[in-house]
Amino acid sequence: QVQLVESGGGLVQAGGSLRLSCAASGRTFSSYYMGWFRQVPGKEREFVARIRWSGGTTYYADSVKGRFTISRDNAKNTVYLQMNSLKPEDTAVYYCAAALGGKYYYTADEYRYWGQGTQVTVSS
Numbered sequence: 001q002v003q004l005v006e007s008g009g010g011l012v013q014a015g016g017s018l019r020l021s022c023a024a025s026g027r028t029f030s031s032y033y034m035g036w037f038r039q040v041p042g043k044e045r046e047f048v049a050r051i052r053w054s055g056g057t058t059y060y061a062d063s064v065k066g067r068f069t070i071s072r073d074n075a076k077n078t079v080y081l082q083m084n085s086l087k088p089e090d091t092a093v094y095y096c097a098a099a100l101g102g103k104y105y106y107t108a109d110e111y112r113y114w115g116q117g118t119q120v121t122v123s124s
Contacts, residue, residue: 002026002113004096009118012086016122020081022096022115029053029098033105034079036070038092038120045095047106051079059106064090086122093117 008020022034035050049060049070058070069082079096095117102110 002029002098004098004113004115006094006096006115006118009094009120011121011123013123014086014088016086017082017084018086018120020083020094020096020118020120022079022081024077024079024098029077031100033099033102034070034072035097035099035105035111036079036081037095037097037108037111038090039095039117040092045108046092047108048094049081050099050105061106083120086120088122088124090120091122092120094120 003026005023012018030053032053033050034053036048037045038048039045047061048064049068051058051070051072067085072079096115097111098113099105099111
């Protein structure tokens with residue numbers, strides 16, 4: 001079993017920055033991919049970014065490329081999402097997830113473990 005807990009969400013003005021954290025526990029994660037997704041009411045869960053735990057290879061959705069950075073701290077078993085130049089359309093509940101055995105690692109169905117989410121609200 002893997003437990004994921006997100007933190008760092010809040011209210012920020014457009015153009016501002018926010019750093020989300022996802023603390024992982026229960027298992028080792030050397031073989032996992034860690035992803036960030038976001039969801040707004042009435043919309044499907046949207047891929048944001050993912051990182052391979054071992055090696056740190058990253059991949060981003062086009063909508064956040066150049067503004068968001070995903071990283072991980074192996075010693076702390078924590079993955080981060082640094083969000084810069086935030087826009088109102090970034091407003092969503094952000095979820096951390098862990099996947100093992102997927103193919104592309106940019107669809108929600110590939111992720112087995114999920115955190116409870118943290119709200120990010122970007123004001124105009």
